[in-house]
Amino acid sequence: xxxxxxxxxxxxxxxxxxxxxxxxxxxxxxxxxxxxxxxxxxxxxxxxxxxxxxxxxxxxxxxxxxxxxxxxxxxxxxxxxxxxxxxxxxxxxxxxxxxxxxxxxxxxxxxxxxxxxxxxxxxxxxxxxxxxxxxxxxxxxxxxxxxxxxxxxxxxxxxxxxxxxxxxxxxxxxxxxxxxxxxxxxxxxxxxxxxxxxxxxxxxxxxxxxxxxxxxxxxxxxxxx
Amino acid sequence: xxxxxxxxxxxxxxxxxxxxxxxxxxxxxxxxxxxxxxxxxxxxxxxxxxxxxxxxxxxxxxxxxxxxxxxxxxxxxxxxxxxxxxxxxxxxxxxxxxxxxxxxxxxxxxxxxxxxxxxxxxxxxxxxxxxxxxxxxxxxxxxxxxxxxxxxxxxxxxxxxxxxxxxxxxxxxxxxxxxxxxxxxxxxxxxxxxxxxxxxxxxxxxxxxxxxxxxxxxxxxxxxxxxxxxxxxxxxxxxxxxxxxxxxxxxxxxxxxxxxxxxxxxxxxxxxxxxxxxxxxxxxxxxxxxxxxxxxxxx
Numbered sequence: 001x002x003x004x005x006x007x008x009x010x011x012x013x014x015x016x017x018x019x020x021x022x023x024x025x026x027x028x029x030x031x032x033x034x035x036x037x038x039x040x041x042x043x044x045x046x047x048x049x050x051x052x053x054x055x056x057x058x059x060x061x062x063x064x065x066x067x068x069x070x071x072x073x074x075x076x077x078x079x080x081x082x083x084x085x086x087x088x089x090x091x092x093x094x095x096x097x098x099x100x101x102x103x104x105x106x107x108x109x110x111x112x113x114x115x116x117x118x119x120x121x122x123x124x125x126x127x128x129x130x131x132x133x134x135x136x137x138x139x140x141x142x143x144x145x146x147x148x149x150x151x152x153x154x155x156x157x158x159x160x161x162x163x164x165x166x167x168x169x170x171x172x173x174x175x176x177x178x179x180x181x182x183x184x185x186x187x188x189x190x191x192x193x194x195x196x197x198x199x200x201x202x203x204x205x206x207x208x209x210x211x212x213x214x215x216x217x218x219x220x221x222x223x224x225x
Numbered sequence: 226x227x228x229x230x231x232x233x234x235x236x237x238x239x240x241x242x243x244x245x246x247x248x249x250x251x252x253x254x255x256x257x258x259x260x261x262x263x264x265x266x267x268x269x270x271x272x273x274x275x276x277x278x279x280x281x282x283x284x285x286x287x288x289x290x291x292x293x294x295x296x297x298x299x300x301x302x303x304x305x306x307x308x309x310x311x312x313x314x315x316x317x318x319x320x321x322x323x324x325x326x327x328x329x330x331x332x333x334x335x336x337x338x339x340x341x342x343x344x345x346x347x348x349x350x351x352x353x354x355x356x357x358x359x360x361x362x363x364x365x366x367x368x369x370x371x372x373x374x375x376x377x378x379x380x381x382x383x384x385x386x387x388x389x390x391x392x393x394x395x396x397x398x399x400x401x402x403x404x405x406x407x408x409x410x411x412x413x414x415x416x417x418x419x420x421x422x423x424x425x426x427x428x429x430x431x432x433x434x435x436x437x438x439x440x441x442x443x444x445x446x447x448x449x450x451x452x453x454x455x456x457x458x459x460x461x462x463x464x465x466x467x468x469x470x471x472x473x474x475x476x477x478x479x480x481x482x483x484x485x486x487x488x489x490x491x492x493x494x495x496x497x498x499x500x501x502x503x504x505x506x507x508x509x510x511x512x513x514x515x516x517x518x519x520x521x522x523x524x
Contacts, residue, residue, distance in 0.1 A: 074419045075420075075423065081420035085413060089417070089418075089435075091436070101422055101423075104422045104423040104424075156421055
């Protein structure tokens with residue numbers, strides 16, 4: 001897996017009503033698990049979406065390693081994104097959901113079905129959902145859905161993994177389990193990971209470093225201890 | 226359209242309500258019987274009876290005569306014209322409807338509420354007025370009329386005019402069906418597809434379209450039913466040239482004013498049959514579609 005650091009330089013974005021960003025400078029190290037912590041309306045999700053390429057910043061640049069990706073469309077950034085409400089394709093099985101990214105690649109670099117099958121079996125094992133390939137999202141619990149969403153994001157071998165309040169819609173116990181589990185997955189894959197949360201405990205428990213946002217400004221970056 | 230929506234909702238909620246009433250038993254059996262009798266009586270008087278009359282009148286001289294009446298050249302031409310008009314109008318409004326619903330549901334822009342109002346306009350304007358508008362735009366002594374005449378193009382009293390008014394009258398069906406659904410679904414699934422590397426077109430074909438397929442089919446069927454049945458607007462712009470610009474509803478009226486009148490009922494019966502087929506498909510989809518809705522609600 002191709003890892004990279006992420007640098008955000010003087011990023012600003014103004015909205016009419018949504019949370020804005022002002023002069024954000026942030027450096028996420030290669031292989032690091034970084035939490036973006038802040039109250040709602042602090043701009044943390046906006047910042048994550050700017051890094052993903054789902055929003056275009058008004059000012060500033062975004063770098064992945066040495067590549068300036070600011071003007072690169074989301075499809076070409078090599079990111080994996082996990083949404084708060086999973087955003088699984090409900091007309092596709094778990095298997096086809098995870099296969100969506102690899103199958104969307106340009107014809108030349110598309111994996112053969114055999115190799116794809118092995119890869120998906122691997123991912124299903126990683127997210128502890130062996131044998132769930134034929135099920136549909138509606139047949140899964142919230143926690144299972146979010147694990148499928150993570151497997152789907154990992155299937156494209158992203159350089160950077162971005163998670164937007166990944167456990168926000170789940171109940172407390174599932175949330176705790178998934179936290180521990182995400183920590184383990186990160187240890188295994190060593191993927192550069194940025195996740196957004198408004199839960200301080202979650203940020204402190206999970207992250208190598210925590211970046212605190214408030215009213216569109218980066219207030220503090222530090223290690224949990 | 227909104228009628229159909231409320232019907233759908235009514236159907237679902239009334240199902241729950243009768244179930245509860247059955248268990249709790251709040252209504253006296255007499256009340257229930259009376260209500261059922263009223264509903265059935267109304268249905269019989271206003272829907273079943275007219276349909277039966279149309280069918281009996283159509284077959285007063287036997288099935289062979291009805292068949293001959295339908296194959297009479299002018300009538301056959303009107304059936305052909307109706308099918309051609311529907312075949313052009315429905316795909317056009319399918320594309321327009323998706324485009325409009327997409328724009329309204331997935332983007333925010335200035336004048337959005339105005340656009341929503343405009344989409345509803347064909348429902349609130351009388352079809353005859355809609356026809357007159359097109360006569361005024363393309364006919365008379367206007368610049369457009371002169372330009373068309375100079376290029377030897379016929380819009381009024383010809384197929385293009387009929388297609389144009391039918392597009393106008395049936396425009397809201399697909400769009401109205403899709404807008405609430407697409408608004409509810411938001412852009413999450415599309416964004417997910419983009420982050421997975423899918424192009425815009427691929428995203429549309431593999432994510433957006435499957436998400437709206439039942440509503441889309443439903444809208445298309447309603448649009449088709451109206452496109453085949455439209456009378457007022459077409460009557461104004463078509464000029465009613467027999468065998469050339471009369472659609473089935475117009476042909477029914479022409480035949481009804483002549484002797485014998487059973488051919489009018491034969492064509493009417495055929496039109497009703499087309500509507501019935503549409504209705505059956507619609508009911509089937511409604512069933513599928515409501516299933517789809519409830520599975521979405523479970524998420």
